[in-house]
Amino acid sequence: MVCRSNHKLAAKFRKAAAQLPNLVRAVFMVWEATRGWTLAWGLLVVLQGLLPVANVWLLKVLVDGLAAAVGSGQPAPRFRSLLLVIVAMAAVTLVADALRSLTIWIRTAQSGLFQDHLKHLIQQKSMELDLAFYESAEFFDRLYRAQFEAGYRPMILLENLGSLAQNGITLVAMAAVLLQFGPWLPLILIVSTLPAFCVVLRQNLREHELWLRTTVDERKSRYYDWVMTSRETAAELRVFELGSHFSALFRTLREALRRDRLALTRNRALADLGARIVGLLITGAAMAWMVWRVLLGAITLGDLALFYQAFNQGKQMMGGLLENVGQIYSNSLFLENLFEFFRLEPGIREPERPVSAPAPxxxxxxxxxxxxxxxxxxxxxxxxxxxxxxxxxxxxxxxxxxxxxxxxxxxxxxxxxxxxxxxxxxxxxxxxxxxxxxxxxITILFQEPVKYSAMVHENIGYGELGKMKDSAAVEVAARRAGADGFIERFPDRYDTLLGKWFEGGIDLSAGEWQRIALARAFLRQSPxxxxxxxxxxxxxxxxxxxxxxxxxxxxxxxxxxxxxxxxxxxxxxxxxxxxxxxxxxxxxxxxxxxxxxxxxxxxxxxxxxxxxxxxxxx
The missing domain is CATH 3.40.50.300 (P-loop containing nucleotide triphosphate hydrolases)
Structure with a gap:
């Protein structure tokens, strides 16, 4: 049994180590897209990591000053120095709040830039891949995972790394404070948070496995939602009374997905509660030992306050640190899907020794x-x-x-x-x-031409982008295609918006859309x-x-x-x-x-x- 547990633990650590390349690549992608903002964010992380230690030390000075003032019987002369300590504590708190607000602003700018950058990369990869990929359900699963994760996973990962760095800086400083009370106290910190770390690691792996297992069902539920809310399907659903059928399919799928998610959350909550109880018992034992030392006169009340704040914050930092590691591991697992999508290669290759196309x-x-x-x-x-x-x-x-x-x-x-x-x-x-x-x-007029939700001249101009702004060429193409008759009846003629995606758009009949596509073919004078x-x-x-x-x-x-x-x-x-x-x-x-x-x-x-x-x- 022990050997089996050791094998499982070793396997988890091997899997975690395998995610390091994804982690490095994700950080590089963020850096590539948001260099200036990332530098500013990194500086704020360091400053916010050091500020909690300053407050803990100022609290010790305040408590020791109060004890000395009360013990001397002349508190008034010492009030000014204590007031300065209180002002310093308030200043540190104010700076911390200001840095948090500044961090939110920087993170918003950084997140927006990176999300747009990543969506561009996904769009480029999608357009780079062959048509063959679009014949595969597996490809759409991968695309769904990449698109779903692109919006937030890398930025959450970066935030986890920032929290890891910030908590690490604070923890090192707190550990230095605790060493004066005993070299074993930092070890107690680690032991008290290990159960919580194991819970996070195990549950994050289960969450990722659940997500992989339910990808197809998630896509199906989105498809059923599209069927019930799309303009393209609205008429047929009503005529054939299919709404209740697709609604039932949607509800059944969502119920199963909710059930799996609730079961995972329940198990995590129970495991997390057990880990917290263990940590609390260890913390209580350490605190009782320090109170006993105060009663013996070995340390002062200020030392007790310093220990309590340092140990309590150190425990929180250690818990946060290990949770950050678990979240980084979890997000790295999800990023594996994103980078798996980026690793797809088109089967249609460019020639090694290109030859010009015969013309004419x-x-x-x-x-x-x-x-x-x-x-x-x-x-x-x-x-x-x-x-x-x-x-x-x-x-x-x-x-x-x-x-x-x-x-x-x-x-x-x-x-x-x-x-x-x-x-x-x-x-x-x-x-x-x-x-x-x-x-x-090559000019091609497909059986089902794309109905671009764009202005008339843009719809025709997509046949040859270089001629889109050449209104004379666009109008000649429309005339040769026989589309000029209905275009002239539009309120803004060639500047009329087509399609119903956006307000003010005009829809066309199937034959009229075909003529718009034909005009694109006339505009593109290919052999x-x-x-x-x-x-x-x-x-x-x-x-x-x-x-x-x-x-x-x-x-x-x-x-x-x-x-x-x-x-x-x-x-x-x-x-x-x-x-x-x-x-x-x-x-x-x-x-x-x-x-x-x-x-x-x-x-x-x-x-x-x-x-x-x-x-x-x-």
């Missing part, structure tokens, strides 16, 4: 025997896939959902790299082209154009207008068009029919109809549906 394209885009699976998936999204998109031509990819069409454009944008084969521009492997240069050569279901959110009138603009958008570019609508696909120079990660048919619209295969069959079905939908009801 002369041959085109080529997929050579490409094979690809999404992370954690056994199914091949593309298998031995080959495709050529001639320079200056428009190629359409059609096929059912899951055929691999969107995977093609993700590989072309190097959001992923293939497991086998290669993707080329004029024979140059994409992996040889610097990533930023490659993506600068490669990718359109992913560009008319999916448009009605038939808007689609007919948009198709008339398609050739203008693609003119002079190498374009890939992904669509389910054959009325859109037929505008392309070449159509490829995809199924199960491969191409099963290729040709122009007329050639594919003559082949009588999958494309022709689907075309006829779409045409019948269109005829039926357009037939007026009797």
């Amino acid at each position: 394209l002369r041959e085109g885009i080529r997929f050579r025997h490409v094979a690809f699976r999404y992370p954690a998936s056994e199914k091949w999204a593309l298998g031995d896939f080959s495709l050529t998109v001639p320079a200056g031509k428009m190629v359409a990819l059609v096929g059912p959902n899951g055929a691999g069409k969107s995977t093609v454009i993700k590989l072309l944008c190097r959001l992923y790299d293939p497991e086998a084969g290669q993707v080329e521009l004029d024979g140059v492997d994409l992996r040889s082209i610097p990533l930023r240069e490659l993506q600068d050569n 490669i154009l990718i359109l992913d279901e560009p008319t999916s959110s448009m009605d038939s009138w808007a689609e007919a207008d948009w198709l008339g603009r398609l050739r203008g958008l693609a003119q002079g570019r190498t374009a890939i068009l992904i669509t389910h609508r054959f009325t859109t696909a037929m505008r392309a120079d070449m159509i490829h029919v995809m199924e199960n990660g491969g191409i099963v048919e290729s040709g122009t619209h007329e050639e594919l109809l003559r082949q009588g295969g999958r494309y022709a069959e689907s075309w006829r079905r779409q045409m019948r549906n269109l005829d039926r939908d357009s037939t007026p009801e009797p």
Whole structure:
């Protein structure tokens, strides 16, 4: 049993020692972000550590002076010197209060600067990582932990270090005072606080283990809360009466989380009470010994007051010191999650020997025997896939959902790299082209464009940041996309705020948002154009207008068009029919109809549906 306890204790200390690199890194991050404020804070820590000793010593002088004055029978002559001691004690207290207020101000400035700095680092790391990370629930667990801890853990850790330093300075000074009464008294201080330290260390480890265990449930509860309060879900929840269902899920999760937290808090309170009782018994024994020495005449009443204050404050400092160590250990455990997130590395690497992207394209885009699976998936999204998109031509990819069409454009944008084969521009492997240069050569209009809560000119300008302030270019792009009609009706035209995130914003229909995204594509004059279901959110009138603009958008570019609508696909120079990660048919619209295969069959079905939908009801 003793051996097992020793092993557990050794394991805890090994785990604590393993957190030292995280501790050092966290302090360095704080220093990097708030150097001047950190220096000022460190100076205040030292001053506040020394002030309690001054007050304890002044109390001894006051008590001994009072005893001498009473014993002499002439207290009046000594009153002036005692009054000076009282004034000095008041001055020390006032300085301590002023330093505490100054520390709060400095800590507020320091905390704000560092939190913004750390959030910036998390945002940068999130944007640096590949799209593959966003397909993993484990990544979102890590991101949640990093974001949740970023707001306060490092600053709490710094505060713990400051308290540790301040309590340490005070403790050393108090120990020096106690040594005159006996060399064993500082040891008594340590022994009286060890039980409390063990409780803190053990409970902080359990708290961290609980937090890790409940991360998924915490994220689920936040998701249910979002579902019940989000604008995006409000209509459907009411129509399908789902509110009570999600409310029940939320309450069940929160009840379980509260139960676990209360159990942990109860156990800690009981253990803490036991540790305090042990410490109190040791303190009482030491105090009784000192009172006995006063009765024997070995020490004065001032010495007793000095001992009581020094021992009591020393015990508090020692308890605070060990608690600071426990909190530092606990916060270091939590910081491990933050630094674990920072250690994530993107799988998409920059080339060691970069080659410039071909400009302009002369041959085109080529997929050579490409094979690809999404992370954690056994199914091949593309298998031995080959495709050529001639320079200056428009190629359409059609096929059912899951055929691999969107995977093609993700590989072309190097959001992923293939497991086998290669993707080329004029024979140059994409992996040889610097990533930023490659993506600068591509314009993509996604099926679900981002609805930025920003002004109209900003929404369009995000297509090419360098042109955002060029109002003429922005307006030309809007006109070419057919968005100028509804923009002109807005109260502030291109300075109108879009979206409902902020007051005064105007929401758009799905088709209007699509046209704003299309204007972004017109603004960005890159040589490669990718359109992913560009008319999916448009009605038939808007689609007919948009198709008339398609050739203008693609003119002079190498374009890939992904669509389910054959009325859109037929505008392309070449159509490829995809199924199960491969191409099963290729040709122009007329050639594919003559082949009588999958494309022709689907075309006829779409045409019948269109005829039926357009037939007026009797």
